[in-house]
Amino acid sequence: MAVARSTNLADIEFLSQGYHNNPSIGRAKLQGRIDSLEPGKYDAVLLGYALCNNMLVGIRARDIPVVVPRAHDCITFFMGSKERYASYFRTHPGTYYYTSGWLEYPQRGGERVPNTQVSGLGEQFQDSYEELVAKYGEDNAAYLAEFMGSWVRNYKYGTYIEFDFTSHLGLKERVQQICRDNGWQYDELKGDLGLLQRWVDAQWSEEEFLVVQPGQEVVASYDGGIMAVRAAAPDG
Numbered sequence: 001m002a003v004a005r006s007t008n009l010a011d012i013e014f015l016s017q018g019y020h021n022n023p024s025i026g027r028a029k030l031q032g033r034i035d036s037l038e039p040g041k042y043d044a045v046l047l048g049y050a051l052c053n054n055m056l057v058g059i060r061a062r063d064i065p066v067v068v069p070r071a072h073d074c075i076t077f078f079m080g081s082k083e084r085y086a087s088y089f090r091t092h093p094g095t096y097y098y099t100s101g102w103l104e105y106p107q108r109g110g111e112r113v114p115n116t117q118v119s120g121l122g123e124q125f126q127d128s129y130e131e132l133v134a135k136y137g138e139d140n141a142a143y144l145a146e147f148m149g150s151w152v153r154n155y156k157y158g159t160y161i162e163f164d165f166t167s168h169l170g171l172k173e174r175v176q177q178i179c180r181d182n183g184w185q186y187d188e189l190k191g192d193l194g195l196l197q198r199w200v201d202a203q204w205s206e207e208e209f210l211v212v213q214p215g216q217e218v219v220a221s222y223d224g225g226i227m228a229v230r231a232a233a234p235d236g
Contacts, residue, residue: 001165002193006200010046017074017105018113020052025113027055039063046199050074051226059218060232066212067204069195070226078161080192081208082226092187094156098175099191100166158184163191 003010013033019026026049034045044064049056050071059066071082075097079085089095158179160172172188179186195208204211210227212218221228 002196002200005197008200008202010200011042016111016113017101018111020049020055020073022113023053023055023057026052027058030055031059034060034066035062037062037064044202048077050076051220054220056218056227057220059212061212061214061216063214065214067199068210068212068218068227069199070208070210072226075161077196078191078193079189080194084192088159088189092157092159094154095159095187096155096157096184098158098160098171098178100163100169100171103171103174155182155184157187158182159187159189161189161191163193 003012015029015033016026019029030047030049034047037045040063042064045061045066047056047059047066047068049068050073051057052073056068069077071077071085076082076085078099079088158175160175162172175188176186178184198204199209210218210225210229212229215232216229217232219228219230220226
């Protein structure tokens with residue numbers, strides 16, 4: 001939708017949400033896509049991932065800039081700004097966020113990335129107790145089942161980020177049921193695509209976007225900017 005509204009021309013390629021579950025695999029996959037681009041065809045690469053488990057750390061721009069929104073995770077993309085996300089986070093600690101894409105992802109086909117350690121808990125954890133027993137034995141399965149279920153107790157809210165174009169899908173009711181099942185308070189927010197629109201419109205303010213120039217790579221900055229750049233070491 002944001003690309004359709006933009007005056008810029010863009011080719012869109014949808015990649016796996018699950019890359020952030022295994023940062024080393026995700027980083028390699030994203031870098032491979034950047035490196036494979038035809039020289040001279042584009043003015044910039046817009047990389048639609050947040051810092052996410054430090055997955056973007058080490059990503060390099062080659063012949064053209066790489067532009068990423070300054071965000072710890074993808075929830076920022078749907079709330080319109082990192083400031084709005086931070087404000088809600090402060091008043092609603094322990095929130096599990098839902099969007100249409102997050103709810104639909106487990107049912108989609110396509111590439112699946114193996115998790116690392118405890119990444120991808122919650123709805124992404126697919127093994128049944130019987131499968132755990134078969135893989136790890138009874139004692140280990142009991143421990144893993146308890147550990148994998150512990151994420152539910154760490155949350156107090158289930159918040160659905162809704163857009164007008166998803167309101168007819170019945171996802172709000174689905175999140176409400178998830179909250180009842182888990183003993184969470186339900187909340188909902190109106191989504192805001194403003195950040196994504198400014199991204200595809202090339203309105204790249206320093207406050208909102210990191211522009212990685214050719215010869216630079218992404219580093220985590222551990223401050224309000226979330227990410228920064230440095231000169232990339234020579235390949236090899």
